Amino acid sequence: MGPLRTPGWRGAIASVSKEKAAELRNQVAAIAEASGLDVTVRRSPYPGAILSRTGSLETLSADRTAGHSSSFDLVVVDETGLLPERARELLAGLRSSVSAKAGRIVHISVRGDSPLFAEVLENPATVAHVYAAPDGCALDDRAAWHAANPGLKAGIKQLGYMAHEVMRVQGAPTDEPSFRAFDLNQALSPTREMILSPDDLRACFADDPPARRGPCFLGFDFGEAVSSTAAVAIWPDSGRVETWQAFGDVPSLVERQRRDSAPYVAMEARGELRTYAGRIVRPDAFLADLQSDLAGCRVERAAADSYKDSEVMDFLDRAAVRWPIDFRRVGAGRDGGRDVRAFQRLVLQRKLALTENLSLVTAIAKSTLRRDGNGNPGLDRATSRGRIDVLSAAVIACGLAEPRFDRPKRRRLRHALAG
DSSP: OOTTOOTTEEEEEEOSSHHHHHHHHHHHHHHHHHTTOOOEEEOOSTTOEEEOSSEEEEEEOSOTTTTTTOOOSEEEEEOGGGOOGGGHHHHHHHHHHTTTTTOEEEEEOOOTTOHHHHHHHHOTTOOOOOOOOOTTOOTTOHHHHHHHOGGGTTTSSOHHHHHHHHHHHHHOGGGHHHHHHHTSOOSSOTTOOOSSOHHHHHTTBOSSOOOOOSOEEEEEEOOOSSSOEEEEEEETTTTEEEEEEEEESSSOHHHHHHHHTOOHHHHHHTTSEEEESSSSOOHHHHHHHHHHHTTTOOEEEEEEEGGGHHHHHHHHHHTTOOOOEEEEOOSSSHHHHHHHHHHHHHHHTTOOBBSOOHHHHHHHHTOOEEEOTTOOEEEOOOOSSSOOHHHHHHHHHHHHHGGGTTOOOOOOOOOOOOO
8 A cells, every 4th residue: 555556466464373464453453443545354254365456465374375366475474483393384385486486475473492493594595674672581680681672672573571471480480491492583383292391400600510439420422423422421429510521523513513503613702612523423523522521420320212222232332431330211110200300309409519500401491391191201302403412411411310319328337346
């Protein structure tokens, strides 16, 4: 209706459901009415359209056939980050629908955990403006609020709302993923269950953590080309925690960082991450360096995923490691559920102490729990994005170490011999 109007112009708004599409149609109609524009609102067939003398704006639901055989000048896709994988055909149809007129597609969305939207954002043909808080940021970080919500300064969203929501979420931890997805625009599902909050781990950070004292317990996660290799050590006598993580140097950390949306370069600069030559980490080289780092420490027990038991034994033999090794099922079964709960207890009870650790905070922020039929929690490793390998190693280490915490020390008895 404005100075850019073109005879025969056709636009469309595609949304995740018919109800949401109809709501958007009503919003457009209300704006048109308030602006004194001469438009007709068509409500049938549902979800309807807005018509003018020079063109039309149609509303489409996330049906796989939506957009097929159409010819649009502009398509606006609402909440692409919440679209499921099965919506891939919908997006393909919408791309085809703008081809005849060399039209454009605009996506307006929270990032969510949709691989479809991640592909859109990373495509070099996309002009992307992303307003998001850093992964794993503190809930009450006001700089993070503004990074995700540039409208806060203009009063489009209220600071009071953000402060109130943070207080509410701190008292209802299961709502944290939805706050991070919708209000901080972090790349995660608003309905998922995290292992715990990154803020819970931050409470265990110490500028000067206690020394390595007594025996240590090791958890391993041996990776492949895409995943990292990680190890976590815990000293129950002092609560000290140390982590190691490694990637092959092909592709580069910058490329891995872009693909996984994780700050690997910063982790390397902090000494939390190292790289080894090649596409995968040679386990014998990683283990040799780990042995060197743990020189003088007694490793009482170590454990890894039983899925790779034969490979792990071969890794240890080639590296001439003689640590006692166990194998645990890391899914939502008996071992996995017990280990996850051990990790949660040790963190929430603040029995662990470690220097500020970006790699573990990032992994927690990207974690997802799944539960078996008995309600046992386990880390969900099925996600294709977000490396949580160091967290997996930490969970295993906590399962091994927790029984040793607060164990009463044996008193030495002196025997008097009467002659």
